[in-house]
Amino acid sequence: MIEAHGLSKVYGTTRAVDDISFTVRPGIVTGFLGPNGAGKSTTMRMIMGLDRPTSGTVTVNGKPYVEHRAPLTQVGALLEAKAVHPGRTARQHLRVVGATHGLGARRVDEVLEMTGLGPVADKRVKGFSLGMGQRLGIAVALLGDPSTLILDEPVNGLDPEGVIWVRDLVRYLAGQGRTVFLSSHLMAEMAQTADHVIVIGRGRILADAPMATLLAGPGQEASRARAPRATELAAVLRSQGLTVTQTGADTLEIVAGTPAVAEAALAAGIAVHELAPVRASLEDAYLALTADEVEYHSGVGAPANPEVAR
Template identity: 60%
Template sequence: MIEARQLTKRYGDKTAVDGVDFTVRPGAVTGFLGPNGAGKSTTMRMIIGLDAPTAGTVTVNGRRYAEHSAPLHEVGALLEARSIHPGRSAFDHLMVLAHTHGIGRARVTEVIEMTGLQAVARKRAGAFSLGMGQRLGIAAALLGDPQTIMLDEPVNGLDPEGVLWIRTLLTGLAAEGRTVFVSSHLMSEMALVADHLIVVGRGRVLADTTVQELVLQAGGDTVDVTTDDPAGLRRVLTGPGVEISGRPGSEQLSVTGLPARAIGLAAARHGIALFELTARTVSLEEAFMELTKDSVEYHAANTLVGAA
């Protein structure tokens, strides 16, 4: 379990993390989302003691990271996959880490097989592709068989088979009762694997929720309806939990809170003709963009290369 209480980090006049409170619980995959500059990496660095908080606390399994006598057995982390000696082989890199905790050679061999590194285990890590570097970083995170696993952008550089492998690994670790904390910009992957979400923006927690709840708050399932009697359809559909929007004078309405089937049946009962009935679902990416739209620090210019 990871617990942050009023966790704060300042760099001079810049507040990177601002009084953050959250709990990452075992038995679930928790996604850690936010725009660039939101404070995700700084928060993760504070969790494993690479940065000291300006204020507040963060603990792993009830203790600060530095207080654990064998931290690799408590939390395995991947923050920067390329932070390895380029002249050292994958096997030797893992053996060096293993020696610090009295971990045997058999476990090194086991995580090499678990992460698909058998064919390159004796090759220099400096020549690895980005995807192989990611696999080595994940192997290092799993080396101590920790109860808490924290990964920053674990699918970077992985091919489709590797992405599927990561997806299966994360859900499998959570199913074993471990705490799994994952930062990613790939909303499609988070929608598939995350049981819980912590969303930050400008150093503050914007949401501590599930994927389903976040999508629902952003509009959930919306049905677009076109009719020659929008006012009559509004009257028929109005009820608790139903929201109806549409431009004045337009024949099209957008309805949330009712499925397309219920709308069609209600219109038929009251003799209201429908010309279009289209259901659309808000994606996690759309919900994330809506939630963080006022927290984006770096915006791309809306220009076209080569435009006259």
């Protein structure tokens, strides 16, 4: 359980995090979504006591992180990949971190096994790929068998198999009743992983809602239609003041609900072979929410946020 109250972080004149309050509950995966520079990493560092809040408080399991007697058993964090001296092996790195809490070789072997790093455990980190670095970071996070996990962009640099592995792992950990808080700018990934989403933009929380609510959130209804006389149908619909995009020889997208399209097609006597509502994706919801909040807009015609992976 993570609880933030009125948390702010000011660097010079920049309000990186601006008076945010939220709760991350156990037993579910909570996603932390926002454009780059929105304040995700700063917030996570403040939870871990690495950055001092300018104002406000944040507690983990009822206490500030620094006050826990066994911090690694409370929170396991992956804040950046390959935050390891390149001259150490994966096993040595884990032994060094574990030693602070009396965690020894056996636990290190366990997390090496869990993260699939067994075969490279005694290789120096210097030669690790970004994906292997991420796995090592996750191994460090799991070391203390913590009740809360904080993962900053855990799928960054992972191959597709690794992405699925992280998704399964965080769902499994949440299923055990742990608190899982992970950030990502990969919105499609978030839609498949998180149960609850906190959207942040320019240091402020834009949405804090269950995934389902966010997906169904505000936004106009839209439909997709397939009709042999698509061009004709488009003209009819436009004549009724609807916005229509012809997406193929016989396909249209219409900014209107399916009933309106069906009624108009029937009245004009045009056969429609397929008609389906277009569900707003998390990406659409996210772009709608953050449209005014991204720090740097790219030029006309480009996506609102070029950093967003599609």
